[in-house]
Amino acid sequence: MGAKARVAVLISGTGSNMAALLYASRRADCPYEIVLVASNNPDAGGLALARAEGVATFALPHKGMKRPEHDAAMDEALREAGADYVALAGYMRILTPEFVGKWEGRMVNIHPSLLPRYKGLDTHARAIQAGDAHGGCSVHLVTAELDDGPILGQTPVAILPGDTPDTLAARVLFAEHQLYARALEELVSRPYRADWLLERVNAIALSLPEAERRESHGSPAWNTGGKGGKFFAYFNDRHHGEPHVAVLVKTSGPDELAAMVARDPDIWFRPAYYGAAGWAGLILNRPGTDWDHVAEWVERSWRAAAPRRLAGLRAAADEF
Numbered sequence: 378m379g380a381k382a383r384v385a386v387l388i389s390g391t392g393s394n395m396a397a398l399l400y401a402s403r404r405a406d407c408p409y410e411i412v413l414v415a416s417n418n419p420d421a422g423g424l425a426l427a428r429a430e431g432v433a434t435f436a437l438p439h440k441g442m443k444r445p446e447h448d449a450a451m452d453e454a455l456r457e458a459g460a461d462y463v464a465l466a467g468y469m470r471i472l473t474p475e476f477v478g479k480w481e482g483r484m485v486n487i488h489p490s491l492l493p494r495y496k497g498l499d500t501h502a503r504a505i506q507a508g509d510a511h512g513g514c515s516v517h518l519v520t521a522e523l524d525d526g527p528i529l530g531q532t533p534v535a536i537l538p539g540d541t542p543d544t545l546a547a548r549v550l551f552a553e554h555q556l557y558a559r560a561l562e563e564l565v566s567r568p569y570r571a572d573w574l575l576e577r578v579n580a581i582a583l584s585l586p587e588a589e590r591r592e593s594h595g596s597p598a599w600n601t602g603g604k605g606g607k608f609f610a611y612f613n614d615r616h617h618g619e620p621h622v623a624v625l626v627k628t629s630g631p632d633e634l635a636a637m638v639a640r641d642p643d644i645w646f647r648p649a650y651y652g653a654a655g656w657a658g659l660i661l662n663r664p665g666t667d668w669d670h671v672a673e674w675v676e677r678s679w680r681a682a683a684p685r686r687l688a689g690l691r692a693a694a695d696e697f
């Protein structure tokens with residue numbers, strides 16, 4: 378894998394989860410590093426710790442600022458720090474949809490309950506009150522809806538007889554510290570993992586008309602036009618000693634392919650054997666893969682392979 382993912386952590390209070398993320402990141406093989414700890418509360422305990430550990434900090438009280446203004450200032454600080462991901466760790470602010478949208482798929486939160494149970498506050502009291510056998514914690518991607526995005530990991534924590542919200546919270550915190558670092562590592566590693574990349578390519582390919590997944594020479598590949606149809610994409614997982622995980626798509630021929638590789642060698646390569654027929658390798662296991670770009674190329678490749686009746690239909694549909 379490439380350089381470490383750059384993570385900014387937003388806190389409002391103690392920052393024990395931030396500390397857990399920070400110390401996990403000090404393992405040599407951790408796939409992320411903490412580049413900024415930011416807070417809406419200049420007195421947040423975690424800021425002093427971050428400073429002492431040599432991590433950049435940023436504090437901006439929200440009092441007297443409109444929510445969009447405060448979010449925009451936070452966003453700017455995150456970008457200045459070169460953050461790729463944002464981890465919310467006890468950040469007690471409702472975020473504007475604009476802010477959430479900018480970090481979609483790259484912002485995570487930890488919540489002290491087994492979501493979807495007990496969104497919002499007082500989670501431990503509510504779990505005890507309901508007579509649940511377990512409380513727990515969840516790490517999820519942040520979406521515009523509060524405590525609602527796709528769940529990346531959960532740890533149940535047994536509720537003991539006589540537990541109070543405080544005693545339960547203290548035990549759940551142990552679980553949070555373990556879970557958060559692991560879930561974040563998993564998230565930042567995904568874009569380099571062949572199985573995850575294959576699923577994304579598969580979803581793009583199968584969204585096209587009459588697309589089917591077939592094996593070709595032992596690799597996943599996608600074909601259109603049924604029997605006698607043609608392949609329009611091949612998945613390439615480090616074939617022939619190449620370091621790339623890639624999808625092969627059809628260009629107009631070796632000249633276009635050569636020009637693409639010369640222009641963007643970080644994105645394109647000439648695959649063994651297939652390159653001679655004008656297939657280009659679109660590299661996926663790199664930072665910041667643009668999935669709209671991947672989808673455009675898979676579709677272009679599909680157009681070149683699809684029987685006339687299908688490609689024609691698609692072109693007509695696009696005109697509306």
Ligand code: GRF
Pocket residue numbers: 388390391392393394395466467468487488489514553
């Ligand atoms: C944690 O319980 C977390 O789940 C919740 O806020 C609390 C933050 O604690 N979102 P800390 O500041 O990380 O110690």
